[in-house]
Amino acid sequence: MSSLALPSQSVGDLTITAISDGYLHASFDFLANIYPADAARMQQNAGITDHTSVHINCYLVRGNGRTVLIDAGAGGFKQWGGRLRANLLLAGVIPSAIDAILLTHAHPDHVGGLIDASGETAFPKAELFAHHREVAFWQDDGNLSRAPERARGNFLVARQAFDGYRDRLRTFDTGEVLPGMMAVPLPGHTAGHTGYRLESGGQNLLVWGDIVHFPEIQIPRPEVSIAFDQDAQLAATTRTGLLDLASSDRLLIAGMHLSESGFAYVARRTDGGYRMASAGRAPA
Numbered sequence: 001m002s003s004l005a006l007p008s009q010s011v012g013d014l015t016i017t018a019i020s021d022g023y024l025h026a027s028f029d030f031l032a033n034i035y036p037a038d039a040a041r042m043q044q045n046a047g048i049t050d051h052t053s054v055h056i057n058c059y060l061v062r063g064n065g066r067t068v069l070i071d072a073g074a075g076g077f078k079q080w081g082g083r084l085r086a087n088l089l090l091a092g093v094i095p096s097a098i099d100a101i102l103l104t105h106a107h108p109d110h111v112g113g114l115i116d117a118s119g120e121t122a123f124p125k126a127e128l129f130a131h132h133r134e135v136a137f138w139q140d141d142g143n144l145s146r147a148p149e150r151a152r153g154n155f156l157v158a159r160q161a162f163d164g165y166r167d168r169l170r171t172f173d174t175g176e177v178l179p180g181m182m183a184v185p186l187p188g189h190t191a192g193h194t195g196y197r198l199e200s201g202g203q204n205l206l207v208w209g210d211i212v213h214f215p216e217i218q219i220p221r222p223e224v225s226i227a228f229d230q231d232a233q234l235a236a237t238t239r240t241g242l243l244d245l246a247s248s249d250r251l252l253i254a255g256m257h258l259s260e261s262g263f264a265y266v267a268r269r270t271d272g273g274y275r276m277a278s279a280g281r282a283p284a
């Protein structure tokens, strides 16, 4: 299988490839503002057979002499994902070829793959970039003590990742993180949840992180939030605003839980909501 078989998009001099890490499962009980039966019906209507599966994407960005990975998948944490390394190889990339990793945030399905099964860093030459508020949040013992039991393990995974890369950890606030890669604050999901706008040759693409977990539910109904959102209200406000922007500006979108296709446009429906549109062609 060649890398041509993996979903890819060109943005000027950059090639962005969706690298699947596999799946996690999230019960519809975690969703707010929707009945589980309605969530199931929406998945069914979208042709999704495994209703509660959430696909995990990472993105490989090549160009301008760099090989950059955005997020690192779950690495098998709770038996989630774990396919990043094998799928990177399909794209012709070995772990030591990655020279930078940009994090959207530090939940375990995004940083679990930074550390391998033996406790070593999985990407031995990569600098790790994260928003300074994201790093500070997970390092704070007060936040750990206030976290619900379900979320305690998330702190341990995030801390292990940041500790493993401590000599190569680069934090940022706003602006350009690497040439042509701009940080876009997307508040609500976590303290430092960040998207990246990739720009080259007058073209651009937005990697929107965890704006949605169930795209066929939350794009049509952006008020539906998930228990993983630290601030559900703010996350919903951010999601709605971004869907509005993405549809009006016809932004090409990449998202960590967007789908196996990896890329999409957002179109406004005639009833005022939104829908996902194929990345093959910008919606009219």
Ligand SMILES: [Zn+2]
Pocket: 107, 109, 110, 210, 256, 257
């Ligand atoms: Zn996630």
